[in-house]
Amino acid sequence: MPESVKFICLRCGHNFVADYTPKVVEERTCPKCGSNSVRRQKGKAAEKAAD
Amino acid sequence: MMDAGRHPRIELFTNSQVENVSGFVGNFNVTVRKKVRYVDEDACTACGECEVVCPVAVPDEYQEGFSSRKAIYIPFPQAVPSSYVLDMENCLGTNPIACGKCADACEKECIDYDAVDEVRELEVGAIVVATGMQPYDPTEMDEYGYTRFANVITSMEFERLICAGGPVEGHFIRPTDRKTPKSVAFIQCVGSRSLNRGVPYCSNICCMNTVKDTLLLHDHYPEMQNKVFYMDIRSFGKGFEDLYRRSKEAGVQYIRGLPGDIEEDPKTKNLYLTVENTLNGGVERHEVDMVVLAVGLVPRTDSEQIRQMLTLSQTSDGFVMEAHPKLQPVDAPTKGVYFAGCVESPKDIKDSVTQAGAAAARANILLNDREVRIEAITSIIHEEECNYCGRCVRVCPFHAITPANKKQGVFPKVVEAACSGCGTCAAECVTDCIDMRHFEDAQYYAQIEAILAEDPMQKIVAFACNWCSYAGGDNAGTSRLQYPANVRLIRTMCSGRVDEDFILHAFRKGAPMVLVSGCHFSDCHYIDAVTWTQQRVEKIWDKLEKKGIRPERLQLEWISAAEGQKFAKVMRELEKLRQAVTEEEVAFTVDLLIREQKPTPKRRTNRDTLALLN
Structure with missing residues (x-):
């Protein structure tokens, strides 16, 4: 089941939430700049982004 | 079908399922389960005596449920072989009560309730995949009332009703009162060209199928009023525009707009369609006796199984992907599959016939050659460094590496005929014991060092895959698009070849920015190799962050061959990022990575590889 996960674009720095299914590798795109350098935020980084 | 069934050199497996495919081009081993028919197909004369006495009646799938069939039946009139088959799920012959009437009625004694499936092993040189598609189920489009209103049918159901061999022998009737309708509405693009429900693509055949249907109805029932609700009529193809014109001349009314709602009159069972006519902007209400939904075509729900067996890749819409859309339109990325x-x-x-002819010709060329010209770029395993981890076997998109067995001292082996040279195994190998012919590690290190030998702070190192990103760069160049001149491209056959060590080596040599770029997932020429690229880059981002290096300095981008504009835009954006990288952080990175550098891996050269081969 997909879960909502925080991502950060390493091109423009945009933080966003998108569906993420563990073990499913999908092409991801930043909704702001269109870059594919999109990194899933884990642990403290995700908490920091939430703040 | 009958010609194929009679051909002395064609063995036809009907009612059968492919269970496994192994091997490689020219040497495939296929396991086929020939499902039991319970009727000896050679002895059966299709006299029909068994069908007459069978007491079971179930909906006939071939007639879309408009009529019934018996538990022992011929699936459709032209079925090959022309022999009965017993539907054991519905048969009373063995369970729960013994019926046995068909066996009693069969003079040839060709019914055997105890028969079992037959499993056959085949050795074949080439495989043609022709597993077809399935029509879209419009039940989810509730506004059209399919399954709520009996007089709303699909185009597939229409085909059965209008067919002379159908349940009503071609006398077109509406299901509620079994009378010939006076007016019929066709709704186009049901499930097609929709981003919300159904599929986003055009299903190609529905427009001309509807035009044909309207002419059929006009020929059979000249007084019948036919209306077609459409977005666009796509009548490209030989003679199709003429057919469309004939349909309009025959009085078929074409209304540009798709109904937003269908209501049913509870008494007459007539249907009311509310539609915005986009040609005049008015909202119209049309009363008709029947509605036919021109449903789109979708990939088969069970296609995943065959896709996995043959290691085929699929496009974003779920259909299988060809090796090259223009130059190899009937070839699969897996060699020997069409x-x-x-x-x-x-x-x-x-x-379909044209493509089938092309696929047969391609297979014929392969088989007649009796030898296969394989890819020169294939991987080589240096066994002395292998630790039997098996990662190369797992990541190979083509299943071209045979498994290792540490207990028996069996190293993984590359089946060169199956290897397509993506290099994912080489990049993922933890002991660096795999190399690629013509795209060797030593060559990459040499390129990186040459690029960064002078003024590295000004350079951007970009790994670009041969098929898409590199071609995207070409596209940008031939389109005269401007992008920073300090980008240095390193060509790889696939982005899956970009080893973590290459990226770290570039940073170690002072690169401020590194880009890994490849094909979009749906365009990957090596099935799913690109997914390994993404996973690897994500891991490297984590590692860089742990080391105190900004992960932003490693960028990832999917650029297709047609996206010259995107290529130029990405390079301009990278240049902006590069300008933000300070000399201090590059110095820190270089110092850190030099300190952490493992003993220099042996730089193999072409000479080493040749020595290994000899």
Whole structure:
């Protein structure tokens, strides 16, 4: 089941939430700049982004 | 079908399922389960005595449920072989009560309730995949009332009703009162060209199928009023525009707009369609006796199994992907496998026949050559450094590496005929014991060092895959698009070849920015190699962050060959990022990575590789 996960674009720095299914590798795109350098935020980084 | 069934050199497996495929081009081993028919197909004369006495009646799938069939039946009139088959799920012959009437009625004694499936092992040189598609189920489009209103049918159901061999022998009637309708509405693009429900693509055949249906109705019932609700009529193809014109001349009313709602009169069972006519902007209400939904074509729900067995890749819409859309339109990325028909994309009969002919010719060329010219770029395993981890076997998109067995001292082996040279195994190998012919590690290190030998702070190192990103760069160049001149491209056959060590080596040599770029997932020429690229880059981002290096300095981008604009835009954006990288952080990175550098891996050269081969 997909879960909502925080991502950060390493091109423009945009933080966003998108569906993420563990073990499913999908092409991801930043909704702001269109870059594919999109990194899933884990642990403290995700908490920091939430703040 | 009958010609194929009679051909002395064609063995036809009907009612059968492919269970496993192994091997490689020219040497495939296929396991086929020939499902039991319970009727000896050679002895059966299709006299029909068994069907007459069978007491079971179930909906006939071939007639879309408009009529019934018996538990022992011939699936459709032209079925090959022309022999009965017993549907054991519905048969009373063995369970729960013994019926046995068909066996008693069969003079040839060809019914055997105890028969079992037969499993056959075949050795074949080439495989043609022609598993077709399935029509879209419009039940979810509730506004059209399919399954709520009996007089709303699909185009497939229409075909059965209008067919002379159908349940009503071609006398077109509406289901509620079994009378010939006075007016029929066709609604186009049901499930097609929709981003919300159904599929986003055009299903190709529905427009001309509807035009044909309207002419059929006009020929059979000249007084009948036919209306077609459409977005666009796509009548490209030989003779199709003429057919469309004939339909309009025959009085078929074409209304540009798709109904937003269908209501049913509870008494008459007539249907009311509310539609915005986009040609005049008015909202119209049309009363008709029947509605036919021109449903789109979607990939088969069970296509995943065959896709996995043959290591085929699929496009974003779920159909299988060809090796090259223009130059190898019937070839699969897996060598020796070809496509025919709607398994590759929705297409009409003419296109399916054309593609099937091409696939047969391609297979014929392969088989007649009696030898296969394989890819020169293949991987080599240096066994002395292998630790039997088996990662190369797991990541190979083509299943071209045979498994290792540490206990028996069996190293993984590359089946060169199956290897397509993506290099994912080489990049993922933890002991660096795999190399690629013509794209060796030593060559990459040499390129990186040459690029960064002078003024590295000004350079951007970009790994670009041969098929898409590198071609995207070409596209940008030939389109005269401007992008920073300090980008240095390193060509790889696939982005899956970009080893973590290459990226770290570039940073170690002072690169401020590194880009890994490849094909979009749906365009990957090596099935799913690109997914390994993404996973690897994500891991490297984590590692860089742990080391105190900004992960932003490693960028990832999917650029297709047609996206010259995107290529130039990405390079301009990278240049902006590069300008933000300070000399201090590059110095810190270089110092850190030099300190952490493992003993220099042996730089193999072409000479080493040749020595290994000899």
